[in-house]
Amino acid sequence: MRRLLPVLAAACLAAVPLSAHAQDKGRDVKGLFLMTDYPAVTVQPGTTSNVSLRLQNYGLPPERLGLKVEGVPAGWTATLLGGGQPVGAAMPATDSSVSLQLRLEVPKDAAIGTHTLTVSAQGQGQNVSLPIAVSLAKELPAKLTVEPKLPALRGTARSTFEYQLTIKNDSGRNLLVSFGAEAPRNFETSFTEQYGSQELSSIPIEAGQSKDIKLKVRPPTTVGAGTYPISVTVSAEDAKANARVSLEVVGQPRLRISGREGLMSARAEAGEQASVPVFVYNDGSAPADNVELSGTGPSGWKIEFEPKTIDRIAPNQNAEAQARITPSPKSLAGDYMVNLKASAQGEQANGDFRVTVSTSTMWGIAGAGIIGIALLVMVGAVARFGRR
Amino acid sequence: MRREGSPWQGLGTVVLKELSDHLSSARMRVLEWLIVLTAFASLYGAIQQVKDTTAEDPFVFLRLFTVARSPLPSFVSILGFLIPLMAIGLGFDAVNGEHNRRTLSRILSQPIYRDALLLGKFLAGLATLAVSLVSLWLLVIGLGLLLLGVPPNGEEVARSLIFLVIALAYAGVWLAVAMLFSVLFRSPATAALIALGLWLFLALLWPMLASALAQVIAPPDLMSIMLGRPSLETLMWQQALERLSPTHLFAESIIAILSPMTRTLGPVFLSQLEGAVIGTPLPLTQSLLIAWPQAVGLIAATILLFVVGYIAFQRQEVRA
Numbered sequence: 001m002r003r004l005l006p007v008l009a010a011a012c013l014a015a016v017p018l019s020a021h022a023q024d025k026g027r028d029v030k031g032l033f034l035m036t037d038y039p040a041v042t043v044q045p046g047t048t049s050n051v052s053l054r055l056q057n058y059g060l061p062p063e064r065l066g067l068k069v070e071g072v073p074a075g076w077t078a079t080l081l082g083g084g085q086p087v088g089a090a091m092p093a094t095d096s097s098v099s100l101q102l103r104l105e106v107p108k109d110a111a112i113g114t115h116t117l118t119v120s121a122q123g124q125g126q127n128v129s130l131p132i133a134v135s136l137a138k139e140l141p142a143k144l145t146v147e148p149k150l151p152a153l154r155g156t157a158r159s160t161f162e163y164q165l166t167i168k169n170d171s172g173r174n175l176l177v178s179f180g181a182e183a184p185r186n187f188e189t190s191f192t193e194q195y196g197s198q199e200l201s202s203i204p205i206e207a208g209q210s211k212d213i214k215l216k217v218r219p220p221t222t223v224g225a226g227t228y229p230i231s232v233t234v235s236a237e238d239a240k241a242n243a244r245v246s247l248e249v250v251g252q253p254r255l256r257i258s259g260r261e262g263l264m265s266a267r268a269e270a271g272e273q274a275s276v277p278v279f280v281y282n283d284g285s286a287p288a289d290n291v292e293l294s295g296t297g298p299s300g301w302k303i304e305f306e307p308k309t310i311d312r313i314a315p316n317q318n319a320e321a322q323a324r325i326t327p328s329p330k331s332l333a334g335d336y337m338v339n340l341k342a343s344a345q346g347e348q349a350n351g352d353f354r355v356t357v358s359t360s361t362m363w364g365i366a367g368a369g370i371i372g373i374a375l376l377v378m379v380g381a382v383a384r385f386g387r388r
Numbered sequence: 389m390r391r392e393g394s395p396w397q398g399l400g401t402v403v404l405k406e407l408s409d410h411l412s413s414a415r416m417r418v419l420e421w422l423i424v425l426t427a428f429a430s431l432y433g434a435i436q437q438v439k440d441t442t443a444e445d446p447f448v449f450l451r452l453f454t455v456a457r458s459p460l461p462s463f464v465s466i467l468g469f470l471i472p473l474m475a476i477g478l479g480f481d482a483v484n485g486e487h488n489r490r491t492l493s494r495i496l497s498q499p500i501y502r503d504a505l506l507l508g509k510f511l512a513g514l515a516t517l518a519v520s521l522v523s524l525w526l527l528v529i530g531l532g533l534l535l536l537g538v539p540p541n542g543e544e545v546a547r548s549l550i551f552l553v554i555a556l557a558y559a560g561v562w563l564a565v566a567m568l569f570s571v572l573f574r575s576p577a578t579a580a581l582i583a584l585g586l587w588l589f590l591a592l593l594w595p596m597l598a599s600a601l602a603q604v605i606a607p608p609d610l611m612s613i614m615l616g617r618p619s620l621e622t623l624m625w626q627q628a629l630e631r632l633s634p635t636h637l638f639a640e641s642i643i644a645i646l647s648p649m650t651r652t653l654g655p656v657f658l659s660q661l662e663g664a665v666i667g668t669p670l671p672l673t674q675s676l677l678i679a680w681p682q683a684v685g686l687i688a689a690t691i692l693l694f695v696v697g698y699i700a701f702q703r704q705e706v707r708a
Contacts, residue, residue: 330659335665358674363680378698382503386501
C-alpha cells in the first residue's frame, strides 16, 4: 500500500495536465462508470425482462472488475449477461465500454412495489455501483400499436378490400413483428408491403419506429350482403396489439343462363322456328331488375325471346323465357353454336347452346314419289305390253 | 293376243332354277373369288391403317369400309368398281343365251309368261349378288371383330346395313343394263362387250368428260379465271353431269352413309358453315336424307332400265 501511494500521487499529478488536455477536447470525465439508459424500470410479475447496462472506462488502464448484483428480493432471479452468456467479471479497455445485460426473472406472485437492485463492479481500488429501481406493475403500457388508416371499407362480393395498417414499435428494442388476421370463414386474407405484392408474415421494426403494411381481404364470391368484422393481431415476443376493421359487402345480382335442367342443347329444323325453354338464374345477393335477353347465331339465323325482358329476378330465384330460334333456310344438317345472353345493370351471363339442325324431309318424300312413279311405269308397261 | 291369269305365274320356279344355275356356275365362282380376294386385301390394309392412326373414333368400324392404305384403294371403291363387273357377268347372256341354245321357245311353251321369265332372271341375279354382298359384309364385320377387338355399335351396324342396300341397288342398275343388252343383241359377246364398254366409260372416262363438258356449257367468268378456280355455275353443271353415272351416285351416297361427319354432297358456302361445330357426326336420319336422292336415283334407274328391257323383250319375236 505504501508502495502504491507514490504511484497514485504521480497518477494524480499526471492527471492535472491530462484533464486540462481533455478539457481542450471538451471532456473532463475520467474514471470508471457503470451506466444504464433507464435506471428505473417497470416490469410485470411473471415475466422476464432485460435491462441494458454499460461498463465504461474513461482513461484508466484495463483492469479486471468483478461483477455482482445485490439487493435481489427472495424468489427473483437476476443474472448478468455479457455477450449472451452469464458473466462474473468484465474488463473494459481504456476509453471503451463493455455491454452487459441484467436479466430479471420476476416470479408471478411477487408483491407489487418498488425494489432497488444494486449492480456493482469491483476491482483493485475501483468500485462502482449502479442502483436500479425495479417497480412491479400489473399492467404495462403497450409496446406495440397497430392502427388502421381506414377501418371500414365497402365493396361488392367480388372486390378486394385493402386496409392500410400502421404498426408502431414503442418498446425499447428492435422487434420482429408478426401479424395475423381473423376473418369469417372462407374469407381470404393476406398481408403485403405497402407498395409491392410480396406477401408477408412478419416484418422487423426498429425501436420507436413505425411501418405501414397492407391487409388484403377477398371475401368469397358467394358471400351475402352485410357487414363482416375482421380482427388484426400483431405480436412480437411478449408484446401484442389488436385492431378491428370491418368490411361491408354490398349485394349484387349474378346471372346464369341455361336450358331446362341445365341442358345446353336444342333441336331445330332448317328454316323452321323452334322454341327452346331458357332459364335465367340469379345466384347473386341482390335482385336483378330488367334482365334483357338477346342471342347471336350464325348469319341468317333469327333468335327472339318471349318475353324479351324479365322484370325482376330475386336472389336465388330463376325465371323462364322461351327462345325462338329459326335457323337459316340454307343451313346444312348438323350442329351449330348459338350464344344466348342475359344482361342486367352491367351484369351479364352467357350461354353457348348447341343447336342440332335437321333438314326438311320434303325431298325425301319427293324421292319416294319418284320411285313410286317408276313402279307405276313398270305396272303400266306390264299391262300394256303383257302378252302370251 | 291378250294374256290370261297372273303374269307372275311360274316366277318362283324361274327364280329358283336361275339361282341354282348362278350359284353353281364356274363364272360366278371366279367373279366371287376375284371380289373376295381384292376386298380382303384392301380390308386388311384398312385394318392396319386404323390400328396405326386412329386414336379415338366413335365410328371405328365404318372406317374399315372407307380407309385406304396405298397401293390398294379402299374397300368401298373396290366394290364400286367390281360390283358392275359381277352384275354384267351375271346378266349379259340372260336372254340371248337362251335364244342361242334354242331353249327360249321351249321355256315359253310351259305355263310361264315372258314377264315371269325376265323378272325371274332379274330377281335371281339380284339374289345372287345379295348373297355375295351379305357374305362380304359379314367378312368385314368378322375381320373387324377379330383384328380390332371392338364390337360395332348399333348405329354402325345400321349404317353398314344401309350401305349394303345401296350397294344392292347399284348392282341392280348394272344387272338391268346387262339384261337390257342381252335382250337387244342376239350375240352374247356383243352384249357383254357393250355392257363392259359402258361400265368402263362411266367409271373411268365420264368424270373427266363431265368437267370438260361443264366448262363448255358454263364457261368460267372473269372472276373465276382470276382466282384460278371454276365458277359456281361450272361446278354445279359438273356435279349434275357426273351424277348421270351410277358409279358417282354410289360413291356419293356411300360417303354420306359411311362418314357420319358429312353434312352435304354439293358445294358449301362459307356462310353456311358459320357457327357450325365441325367434325360432329350427324344423326342417322340426317345422313339418310343426304344420301336419299342418290339412292332414289339408283333405285329408279334400276326399275326404269328393267322396264325398257321388259318392253323390248315383249315386242321381240322369240320363235325364230
